[in-house]
Amino acid sequence: MNEKRNNVVGERIKELRNGIGYTQIQLGEKVGVNRTSIANYETGKASPPLDIAIKLVSVFNCSADYLLGNTEDKFVVKESHTKYKVSKGSFVPDSAPIIEMVQIPIYGVIRAGYDSLAEQRIVGYEGVSKDTVKDGEYFYLIVKGDSMIDEGIHEGMRVLVKSQSHCEHGKIGVVIVNGDEGTLKRVYYEGDTVVLQAANRDIPPRILPIYDVRIQGQVKKVEFDV
Template identity: 35%
Template sequence: MHIGERIKILRKERKMTQEDLAKVLKVAPTAVSAWESGRNKPLMDKLSIMSTCFDVPLSHLVDGTSVVKNDPSMEFLNEKNVRLIGVYGNIPAGEPNFTNEYIEAYMPTLNSMLKNNKDYFYLRVKGNSMNKEFSDGALILVEKTSYLKNGNIGVVLVNGYEATVKQVKMAEDTITLIPCSTDPFYEEKTYHIKNDRVKILGKVVQAIKIYD
């Protein structure tokens, strides 16, 4: 059973039409129809709303995990225990400002996975330079920080260009960006932090694998 079939069952159990659900989610009824037929999949922010609307854990919607009512081990997504974190398809060149105009969606993320005093963003991976860690199209959760330890995987901006994701090796005045790839085309590169205008944007703390 695919995700759309579970949405259809839950919707009908609650005697909702596709139009009813569409109004709750602020989408067109055709979007709900496409999900239920398996032609498309809802984004995580819509799944979060449906999780609350249907009173089921997100895991049940995503992969069919059994619903056990009043089970304290099941964390339900709601406005009290999640933070909506912006998903960036790319980070703009120059001085990144992380404004809403660059956000393509919002990902609900459990507070238990986050630090209270830290800010985060999701970035969609492009290319295969880190395919040993995560594939092209995967989402990575990034903790905003200007400091990285040797061996951390970070998001780094060099010379004002689009941000790159690499494992890092730090020295006093230099930073080496190390690809983790099965493709020998990608090689490690060393930059002078000041001369090459290197800006560390964050540390990768989690990756979400995307399946075709």
């Protein structure tokens, strides 16, 4: 992220933090970083990593575009909790269950070398049940390439990803290695190495030192449009 962009995001973070009456320490505790990190974000010395930026949007209850300085409207895409009644028939009784919905971002590409939400390309938002994502921060990623086609995951599908820096053994993670864009691979740990296994017979597994692998999240659900 360039310096000007850092400054815009930093100013927005400070403005929004003051708006909810948080100190830098309180905000840091809320999103899982120390006070110095918050101070560096606000002064433009550093940009918040993807997982922290997503948490900031949630804490501030603002649109990601506002945090990034792309709009002056804080609630163009509000992280709203819209309530819907669900019923099998056309008549919806008062006793019908209520589903609370939240909006989460959709990314077209997760690019290597960019640690901040501000530098990633948000292509839209999707409403999901609050219960589906209540255990953490989530985002959608549009699948690129054919690395997982043998598991029925094709280009253009969307995967629901829990933002985290560790992927469970044997699960599908969003992984960045050696300047590549974020890609889907099954992740296996063997001592101090990581085995990245594609689901494509033409792509051999990669065995890498654990510190060479950057995980952006773990896939929780695969979707496709019909």
